Amino acid sequence: MRYSSGDVGLDQATFSVDREEFVFLVGSTGSGKSTVMRLLIKELEPTEGRIAVAGHDLDDVTRKRVPYYRRNIGVVFQDFKLLPNRTVYDNVAYALQVTGGTRREIRAKVPDILRLTGLSTKLHNYPDQLSGGEQQRVSIARAFVNHPPLLLADEPTGNLDPETSIDIMRLLYRINRTGTTVLVATHDAAMVNKMRRRVLELSRGRIVRDEATGLYARDESTREFAQRMRSPNAPPPGLQA
Amino acid sequence: MRLGFFLKESTRAMRRNAAPSFAALATVLVTMLVLGVFIPIVQATNGAANSVRSRVMVDVYMKTGATAADDARVRNALLGVNHVKSVQFVSKQQAYAQQSKADPQAYALLSANPLPDTFHVIPDNPSNVLAVHNSLTPSGTPLDPAIQAVSNKKSDTKKILEVTNLVTITAAVLTVLLTFASVLLIANTIRLSLYARRREVEVMKLVGATDWFIRWPFVIEGTIVGALGALVAIGVLGITKVALLDPLANNWTLIAAPQTIAFPALVAVLLGAGVLVSALGSGLSLRRFLRV
Numbered sequence: 001m002r003y004s005s006g007d008v009g010l011d012q013a014t015f016s017v018d019r020e021e022f023v024f025l026v027g028s029t030g031s032g033k034s035t036v037m038r039l040l041i042k043e044l045e046p047t048e049g050r051i052a053v054a055g056h057d058l059d060d061v062t063r064k065r066v067p068y069y070r071r072n073i074g075v076v077f078q079d080f081k082l083l084p085n086r087t088v089y090d091n092v093a094y095a096l097q098v099t100g101g102t103r104r105e106i107r108a109k110v111p112d113i114l115r116l117t118g119l120s121t122k123l124h125n126y127p128d129q130l131s132g133g134e135q136q137r138v139s140i141a142r143a144f145v146n147h148p149p150l151l152l153a154d155e156p157t158g159n160l161d162p163e164t165s166i167d168i169m170r171l172l173y174r175i176n177r178t179g180t181t182v183l184v185a186t187h188d189a190a191m192v193n194k195m196r197r198r199v200l201e202l203s204r205g206r207i208v209r210d211e212a213t214g215l216y217a218r219d220e221s222t223r224e225f226a227q228r229m230r231s232p233n234a235p236p237p238g239l240q241a
Numbered sequence: 242m243r244l245g246f247f248l249k250e251s252t253r254a255m256r257r258n259a260a261p262s263f264a265a266l267a268t269v270l271v272t273m274l275v276l277g278v279f280i281p282i283v284q285a286t287n288g289a290a291n292s293v294r295s296r297v298m299v300d301v302y303m304k305t306g307a308t309a310a311d312d313a314r315v316r317n318a319l320l321g322v323n324h325v326k327s328v329q330f331v332s333k334q335q336a337y338a339q340q341s342k343a344d345p346q347a348y349a350l351l352s353a354n355p356l357p358d359t360f361h362v363i364p365d366n367p368s369n370v371l372a373v374h375n376s377l378t379p380s381g382t383p384l385d386p387a388i389q390a391v392s393n394k395k396s397d398t399k400k401i402l403e404v405t406n407l408v409t410i411t412a413a414v415l416t417v418l419l420t421f422a423s424v425l426l427i428a429n430t431i432r433l434s435l436y437a438r439r440r441e442v443e444v445m446k447l448v449g450a451t452d453w454f455i456r457w458p459f460v461i462e463g464t465i466v467g468a469l470g471a472l473v474a475i476g477v478l479g480i481t482k483v484a485l486l487d488p489l490a491n492n493w494t495l496i497a498a499p500q501t502i503a504f505p506a507l508v509a510v511l512l513g514a515g516v517l518v519s520a521l522g523s524g525l526s527l528r529r530f531l532r533v
Contacts, residue, residue, distance in 0.1 A: 067450060067454075069447075069449075081440075081443070081444045083444055094445070095448045095449075097246060097448040098448050098454060157378065180431055
């Protein structure tokens, strides 16, 4: 993948992610993490190579079909990207309205997902009245309200303090456990080490590390997960292996 | 359900972005006011120019001894000339009556009627007056032996034609420029208010909204803003017309000139233009921000 400026975003980065996997994408700034994300939502087109999501080649998705394709993918960003002139409820509802969801459907699903993300008391607040962590929860709620099979998170904890970051990660983990494939780009090494999930490391557009899965117990409950995340003396996965 | 949703979306956007919406409305209002004043002025000017031009004609003077038979023959000959729309006959008696009324003292001194029978030859188009004049006097001598002279006001006619042409062309150019400026001004204001919301559009695209799903609320908003702006402008124009122009119209013929546009027609033009330009402006300006 090459940008029109001539800079190379990704270079022969080949990897595949299985259904229901939880994968970290790490690497320093400019290593190509965001490029992977933007390619996956077809905001960018690869100059070379092939991308397939759920067995469909992204080349076959025409410009007109892109919106419909994106409805199958939840996206979470570092800067939340909430609609500033809508309440929490309306921000989440918008994702359903876009897909032609009926009023009844919206009334049923939105409170549900907001309860899951712990925002039940903030329904009628506007984004600028929320803390960063709360805004990111809204953004996750919006991404997940359609129950997409794939959730992308680009630096979801980049703007948050460590404690809030753990909450957000816990939420993503919970979503992963419902059967959604989750791909998280981050440069928070400590977080990645504690999570003990599959790690793909990018450097200057190339994959330099693909740490195997299987280092973690598959059915850890979210509570256990959070406990382990908060304990300061969790051994890094390298030592344990 | 869909239309209701889009309507709700656009009114919400207007409420939450009151300042840019108001700016767009004010722009439409001012532009429509200027247009609303300018259109009748251009038309009155054109009307005045045309009425001057319609008075352009060729006079054919008969010899004093011309008989009724001569008059009839000349009349037919004149009507046969190219580009002649109509011919008006003024007998020497009619001419005398007219002139002596205009200047009774001078005409009281005269013992006999010195005026000839006259034909006013009116061309089909004012700009053809010189051609008519030429066909009436082929090779310098009049068409018929009974004709004494054909009026020779070539230079005056030319001047009138030139001046009225200039007035008409200037008015047309000004109209085009003003219309162009209005469209640009409104489109630019809309673009500014859209620019402030480009992030919103970006987010909508990321959630999987289709282009038209994003665009409809903006187009509806443009329609509402355009209609409101035009309506206020029409209200102001209407009040001005009733309060200021109508009382004046009795004394000042230019305003009452029949050529100016009727008020309902002007209302329709302004409303249509306001709505169309704003709606199209919103829809088209959005294209740039939809490319995510």
